[in-house]
Amino acid sequence: MTAQTRTRKPVTPRKASKPTPALNVKTSSTITAKVPTLTVRDMPTHLGVCDWCGATPALITPDAPTFAECPKCRIFRLLTDAATADLEALIHPVISAWAQQYESTGLSRTDVADLLDLYVGQHLSDSGRLVRWLTDVQAQHPIPTYQDVPTARVTLDVTQLRRIERIGAAVPDRGIPRPYFLDTNGQVVSIGCGLDTITLMQPNGDAVIIYTGIHGGSNTTHQQESLYVPAHLLEQVQAELTSRDGSRA
Numbered sequence: 001m002t003a004q005t006r007t008r009k010p011v012t013p014r015k016a017s018k019p020t021p022a023l024n025v026k027t028s029s030t031i032t033a034k035v036p037t038l039t040v041r042d043m044p045t046h047l048g049v050c051d052w053c054g055a056t057p058a059l060i061t062p063d064a065p066t067f068a069e070c071p072k073c074r075i076f077r078l079l080t081d082a083a084t085a086d087l088e089a090l091i092h093p094v095i096s097a098w099a100q101q102y103e104s105t106g107l108s109r110t111d112v113a114d115l116l117d118l119y120v121g122q123h124l125s126d127s128g129r130l131v132r133w134l135t136d137v138q139a140q141h142p143i144p145t146y147q148d149v150p151t152a153r154v155t156l157d158v159t160q161l162r163r164i165e166r167i168g169a170a171v172p173d174r175g176i177p178r179p180y181f182l183d184t185n186g187q188v189v190s191i192g193c194g195l196d197t198i199t200l201m202q203p204n205g206d207a208v209i210i211y212t213g214i215h216g217g218s219n220t221t222h223q224q225e226s227l228y229v230p231a232h233l234l235e236q237v238q239a240e241l242t243s244r245d246g247s248r249a
C-alpha cells in the first residue's frame with residue numbers, strides 16, 4: 001500500500017513551528033548556519049505540510065512526489081506498511097491452501113468467498129471483492145505438487161575431504177575478530193558456525209565433520225562441504241562451530 005492509497009482523516013494544518021536542526025553536525029567555527037524561519041508558502045519544494053497530521057516541516061516522500069510526511073507519520077506509515085506486508089506473507093499461503101482444498105471438494109469460489117466473508121465479518125462479497133481476492137491469492141500461492149525422489153545413498157571417502165591444515169590467530173585490531181582455519185592449499189575454510197553437525201571420530205583422533213542442517217532440521221540451503229580435521233585442531237574447530245550456539249544464526 002502506498003502513501004497515496006491511504007485514507008486517513010485530513011487534519012487542519014497547524015501553525016508552522018520554528019524548525020530546529022535535527023542533527024548536531026560539527027561545522028567549522030567560521031561557519032554559523034542561520035536557521036531560516038519561513039512561512040508555509042515560502043517552503044522549498046522538498047518540504048511541505050505533513051499530509052497525515054499537518055505538521056511542518058515535512059519531507060516530500062521520494063516515492064510520492066506530491067505527498068509530504070513528518071518524521072512521526074513517516075515512522076508510523078513504514079511500520080504499518082511492514083505489518084501489512086508481514087500479514088500478507090503469513091496468511092495468503094494459508095488462505096490459498098484452504099480455498100483450494102474446499103473448491104476441490106465441489107464448493108464454488110463464491111461459496112468459499114462467502115465463508116471467508118462470514119468469517120472475517122466484513123461482508124465484502126457483495127462487490128465481488130473477496131472472489132477476486134481469492135482468485136488472486138490462489139494464483140500467487142498454488143499448492144505445490146510433490147514427487148518422489150530416490151533415497152539418498154552417500155559414500156564419503158575421508159581421504160578426499162577438504163582437510164584443515166592450520167589455524168590463524170584472531171587479530172581484532174586488524175578486523176579479524178576470530179581465529180580462522182586454512183586448508184592444505186592455504187585457502188581459508190569457512191566454518192559453519194551454528195549449523196548442526198555429525199562428528200565422526202577417527203581411530204587416530206582426527207575427525208570428520210559433516211554438516212546436516214540447521215536448528216535440528218535438514219536444510220539444503222545450509223549445506224556445507226564436509227571437513228577433515230586433524231586431532232590437534234579439533235578443539236579449536238569445535239569451539240568455532242559452537243561459537244554462535246544460542247543465537248539463531
Ligand SMILES: [Zn+2]
Pocket residue numbers: 050051052053054055069070071072073074
Ligand atoms: Zn505527520
